[in-house]
Amino acid sequence: MLASYHGYILDLDGTIYKGNEAIAESVHFVHALAERRIPHVFLTNNSSRTPAEIAEKLKRMDVPASAGQVYTSSMAMAAYVREHWGVQRPPVRAYVIGSRGLVHALEEIGVVFTDEDPDAVIVGIDRSFTYEKLVKAQRALLNGAALLATNADRTIPSENGYMPGNGSIVAAIATAAHVTPTFIGKPERWIVEQSLSLLGTPKAETLLVGDNYDTDILAGINAGVPTLHVDTGVTPAAELTKKDHQPTHSLTNLDVKLLGL
Amino acid sequence: MLASYHGYILDLDGTIYKGNEAIAESVHFVHALAERRIPHVFLTNNSSRTPAEIAEKLKRMDVPASAGQVYTSSMAMAAYVREHWGVQRPPVRAYVIGSRGLVHALEEIGVVFTDEDPDAVIVGIDRSFTYEKLVKAQRALLNGAALLATNADRTIPSENGYMPGNGSIVAAIATAAHVTPTFIGKPERWIVEQSLSLLGTPKAETLLVGDNYDTDILAGINAGVPTLHVDTGVTPAAELTKKDHQPTHSLTNLDVKLLGL
Numbered sequence: 001m002l003a004s005y006h007g008y009i010l011d012l013d014g015t016i017y018k019g020n021e022a023i024a025e026s027v028h029f030v031h032a033l034a035e036r037r038i039p040h041v042f043l044t045n046n047s048s049r050t051p052a053e054i055a056e057k058l059k060r061m062d063v064p065a066s067a068g069q070v071y072t073s074s075m076a077m078a079a080y081v082r083e084h085w086g087v088q089r090p091p092v093r094a095y096v097i098g099s100r101g102l103v104h105a106l107e108e109i110g111v112v113f114t115d116e117d118p119d120a121v122i123v124g125i126d127r128s129f130t131y132e133k134l135v136k137a138q139r140a141l142l143n144g145a146a147l148l149a150t151n152a153d154r155t156i157p158s159e160n161g162y163m164p165g166n167g168s169i170v171a172a173i174a175t176a177a178h179v180t181p182t183f184i185g186k187p188e189r190w191i192v193e194q195s196l197s198l199l200g201t202p203k204a205e206t207l208l209v210g211d212n213y214d215t216d217i218l219a220g221i222n223a224g225v226p227t228l229h230v231d232t233g234v235t236p237a238a239e240l241t242k243k244d245h246q247p248t249h250s251l252t253n254l255d256v257k258l259l260g261l
Numbered sequence: 262m263l264a265s266y267h268g269y270i271l272d273l274d275g276t277i278y279k280g281n282e283a284i285a286e287s288v289h290f291v292h293a294l295a296e297r298r299i300p301h302v303f304l305t306n307n308s309s310r311t312p313a314e315i316a317e318k319l320k321r322m323d324v325p326a327s328a329g330q331v332y333t334s335s336m337a338m339a340a341y342v343r344e345h346w347g348v349q350r351p352p353v354r355a356y357v358i359g360s361r362g363l364v365h366a367l368e369e370i371g372v373v374f375t376d377e378d379p380d381a382v383i384v385g386i387d388r389s390f391t392y393e394k395l396v397k398a399q400r401a402l403l404n405g406a407a408l409l410a411t412n413a414d415r416t417i418p419s420e421n422g423y424m425p426g427n428g429s430i431v432a433a434i435a436t437a438a439h440v441t442p443t444f445i446g447k448p449e450r451w452i453v454e455q456s457l458s459l460l461g462t463p464k465a466e467t468l469l470v471g472d473n474y475d476t477d478i479l480a481g482i483n484a485g486v487p488t489l490h491v492d493t494g495v496t497p498a499a500e501l502t503k504k505d506h507q508p509t510h511s512l513t514n515l516d517v518k519l520l521g522l
Binding site: 126127128129130131134135138139142154155161162163164165167168169171172173174175176178 | 387388389390391392395396399400403415416422423424425426428429430432433434435436437439
C-alpha cells in the first residue's frame with residue numbers, strides 16, 4: 001500500500017531523530033529511499049538553522065542528505081515574502097526577530113533589516129529575545145507593519161527537555177500589538193506546497209510523514225497530501241482516536257517494509 | 262445622584278493623570294474628597310511601583326495622597342498568595358518575573374524568591390524580560406507550579422506612546438507551558454474586593470471611577486460595584502454603546518459638581 005507513493009516529505013525531530021539521537025529504523029528507511037532514487041525532502045519548522053547545517057547534522061547521524069533536500073520554515077518564509085511583496089525597488093524592509101537560519105534565508109532574497117518603519121515584523125525562534133525587541137516589534141506593528149511568523153510551535157525539544165518555542169514569542173508580540181499573525185510553517189498549507197514544488201511529485205502520490213499531529217499531520221490534511229503518523233515522537237498513537245481528522249496511515253515507526261522491501 | 266456615594270475607588274492613569282501630566286478636574290476632585298473626608302483609594306494595575314512611590318508621584322502633581330490610600334495589583338497579588346497558600350512553614354516559594362513594586366509586596370509577606378522548584382510563577386510587568394526568564398518560567402510550570410499574573414493589560418502607556426504590557430509577557434509564558442494564568446488585577450473581582458476592605462464602605466455606596474472599559478469598568482461590573490466611566494483616557498465614550506454591559510454612569514471628566522458642589 002505505502003509502496004505506491006512516489007515522493008516523501010519527512011519531518012525531522014521526532015521522526016528521523018530525537019534531539020541528537022538518530023532513530024535507527026528511520027535512518028535505514030532514508031537509505032532505502034536514496035538507493036532507490038525515490039524523491040524525498042526533509043521538512044522542518046525549525047527556523048534557527050540553515051539547510052546546509054541541517055544536512056550536516058543528518059550526515060553526522062549517517063542519514064544521507066544534501067542541503068537541497070532540506071526545506072525549513074525560514075525558507076518558506078522567504079518564499080512567502082518574495083511572493084507577497086514581489087520584487088520591489090526599494091526592497092522589502094523587515095524588523096526580524098530570529099536566528100541565523102531565518103536571517104540567512106531573508107538575506108538571500110534581499111530583505112533590508114531595519115527597525116525603522118519596516119513593512120513587516122518577521123519572527124522565528126530567538127533565544128536572545130528580550131523586552132526591548134518586543135517594544136520594537138510592537139511599535140512597528142502599531143505603525144502598520146504585517147506580522148509574519150515562521151511557525152506557532154509552543155515548545156521546541158532540546159537536550160534539557162522542552163524549551164519555549166516560537167509560538168510563545170509570537171504570542172507576546174501579537175498580544176502587545178493586538179494583531180493576528182500570519183503563520184508560514186506546518187500545519188499551514190504554504191510550507192507543504194513549497195516543499196511539493198521542490199519534490200516535483202503530485203499531491204496524491206506524495207506521503208507526508210511525521211510524529212506530531214498538530215503540526216505534521218494537520219499540515220498534510222490542510223494541504224490535501226496523504227499522511228503517515230509515526231509513534232516515535234510528540235503525539236502518541238493512542239491520542240489519534242481523539243482527533244476529528246485521522247492521518248491516512250499510522251504506524252509504530254518508519255520501516256523499509258513500507259516500501260515493499 | 263453621584264453625591265450619594267460614600268466611598269470612591271479611583272483609577273490612576275487616564276483618570277487622575279495621563280503619563281506625567283495631571284488632569285486638572287481630577288486634581289480638584291480629589292482635593293474636594295480629601296477636604297470632606299470622603300473615603301477614597303487609588304486602584305492601579307501598575308505593578309512596577311510601590312504604594313509610597315505612587316503616592317509621591319501624586320503629591321508632585323498636587324494630588325493629596327498617602328501610601329495607605331494606594332492599592333496596586335502587586336499588593337492584591339500578595340494578598341492572594343497569602344490567602345491561597347496561608348501562612349506556611351516552610352513559606353511559599355515563587356519564581357518572580359516583575360519589577361520593584363511586585364518584589365516589595367511579596368517580600369512583605371515572606372515569599373522565598375527562587376527558580377528551583379517553586380510553588381508558583383508570579384508575573385508582573387518586567388522591562389528586563391528575556392527568553393532565559395521564559396525558559397525558567399516554563400520549566401517551573403511544566404513541573405506543576407501555578408501561574409499567577411498581576412494583570413492582563415496588553416499595553417501600558419508611556420511618555421513614548423504605548424509599550425508592551427504585562428499581558429504580553431504572560432501570553433508568552435502561558436503559551437510555552439500550555440497553562441491558563443490566574444489574573445489578579447482589574448477587571449478581576451479580587452482586586453476590587455481587596456480595595457473595598459481597605460476603604461470600608463459597602464459595595465452599593467462605593468463608586469469605581471475609571472477611563473478604561475476593559476479593566477476599570479468591567480472590574481466594577483464583575484465585583485458588583487457601581488461604576489463611572491470618564492472620557493479622559495483609553496476608552497472613548499462613543500465606544501461604550503458597543504458594549505453589552507454599561508457603566509452605571511458616564512461623564513466627560515471628574516467634576517466636583519458630581520459631589521453636589
